Amino acid sequence: MKKYLVEFIGTFFLVGTVGAAVTSGAVLGPLAIGSALMVMVYAGGHVSGGHYNPAVTLGVWLRGKCPGRDVIPYWTAQIAAAIVAALVVCYLSGRCASPAPRHAIPSLIVEFLFTFALVWVVLNAATASATAGNSFYGLAIGFTVFTGAVAVGGISGGAFNPAVGFGVYMMHFEGLRQLAIYVVADFAGGAAAALAFKAVHEPGE
Secondary structure: OHHHHHHHHHHHHHHHHHHHHHHHOOOOHHHHHHHHHHHHHHHHHHHHOOOOOHHHHHHHHHHOOOOHHHHHHHHHHHHHHHHHHHHHHHHHHOOOOOOOOOOHHHHHHHHHHHHHHHHHHHHHHHHOHHHOOOOOHHHHHHHHHHHHHHHHHHHHOOOOOHHHHHHHHHHHOOOHHHHHHHHHHHHHHHHHHHHHHHHHOOOOO
């Protein structure tokens, strides 16, 4: 139960930061989002692994570092946190805005690519035996999201996370195509990253 609470807390602050940054139009929004993920990974990584992202949970499970019994509870905690964060942001801001994808195909491509990059970094920085016990994993993970948000946020909204996508959908209350893009592309990117990791690492690494 402790792991699931940590996943809820971390995802709540990640999605809340995304929503607050978007509704306020903060210039440093991408940095705030990446930093929120970084600090939450450092805060909860030792308890739950600090996923805060259903695509990361999928990738870590496929890699063999997350028990199958934790996958659904992790996803449940992450989505529940996204819903609560969305409601809080809407209440506090008095309005909600969505970084909606402009075009479906480009959005699918960039969401897949940067979710792949995010999960690839998570697996290599936080689960590989060669990097065990390092102190840079949170920074690496947070800056991957920061990089993606700056590089392609204008194309897809820069979710790289189905929970963030669901939170954005809740804030906007429309755009099922947008939610579908985040779910399909981000889960596919996470799964592909796990397969790529296993292809370049020996079992047990």
